[in-house]
Amino acid sequence: xxxxxxxxxxxxxCDKDGKEVSLSDFIGKKVVLYFYPKDNTPxxxxxxxxxxxxYDAFKEKGAEVIGISKDSVASHxxxxxxxxxxxxxLSDPDIKAIQAYDVWQEKKLCGKVxxxxxxxxxxxxxxxxxxxxxxxxxxxxxxxxxxxEI
Numbered sequence: 001x002x003x004x005x006x007x008x009x010x011x012x013x014c015d016k017d018g019k020e021v022s023l024s025d026f027i028g029k030k031v032v033l034y035f036y037p038k039d040n041t042p043x044x045x046x047x048x049x050x051x052x053x054x055y056d057a058f059k060e061k062g063a064e065v066i067g068i069s070k071d072s073v074a075s076h077x078x079x080x081x082x083x084x085x086x087x088x089x090l091s092d093p094d095i096k097a098i099q100a101y102d103v104w105q106e107k108k109l110c111g112k113v114x115x116x117x118x119x120x121x122x123x124x125x126x127x128x129x130x131x132x133x134x135x136x137x138x139x140x141x142x143x144x145x146x147x148x149e150i
Contacts, residue, residue, distance in 0.1 A: 001102050004131055008033070008124045011097035013068065013090040016076040021066075021090060023128070030063035031124040032146050034137075035103045037117045039071045039079035047119070047139035048085055054143045055086050061150050062126075068092050069117060121146055 002009075008031075012022040023031065034051070036044045051058075051065050058065050065087035071079070076089040090097070098104045103120045106113055121142055123132040132149055134142070 002122070002130055002133060004133060006130050008122065008128050008130050009097070009100040010128075011092075011100060013092050013097060014073050015091075016073060016080050016089050018073055021088060023066075023124075026064055026066075026124075027128055028126050030061065030126060030150055032058060032063050032065045032121065032150070033068070033101075033124060034066070034119075034121040034142065034146075035068050035098060035101060035117050036119055036139075038069060039075045040082070043119070043139040044069070045079075045083065047137075047142055048079070049083055050140065050143035051087060052083065052085050054147050057147055058087075058150075061147075063150055064088065066090060068097055070095055070098060123149060 010023045012020050015021045036047060038044055068090045070092050073091045076091055080089055092098050095104055098117055103118050105118045107116045119137050121134040121137050122130055125131050
């Protein structure tokens, strides 16, 4: 399990425009890296919209917001356009970054057990070091909690 004080695992994934983006591209900036289960679902939409609403405040604090799910680039395009999401959305269909950050876990829903992304947020400093791990966050309060933290 990743913890505060550890180096954040680097990754390279495609954004909604099909451009490759690496975590190392953001050295020198704070990064709010949040993993979420699925585009256009109620909780994930509320979480993304909360980050979008606070985006200017994150930028003022020198932080970049990056959302990652296993949805396709095409799905991210529709999601970002529908809700005017100004931050980076990355597609991880092979769940490489998702597994590197240990957020691919067993989940239980209505007695059914399956594997999926556990909604988790990482705050990463300008040197690529994790300063805060926020597991099993609530979609409605996550953005405000992160903003208060940085």
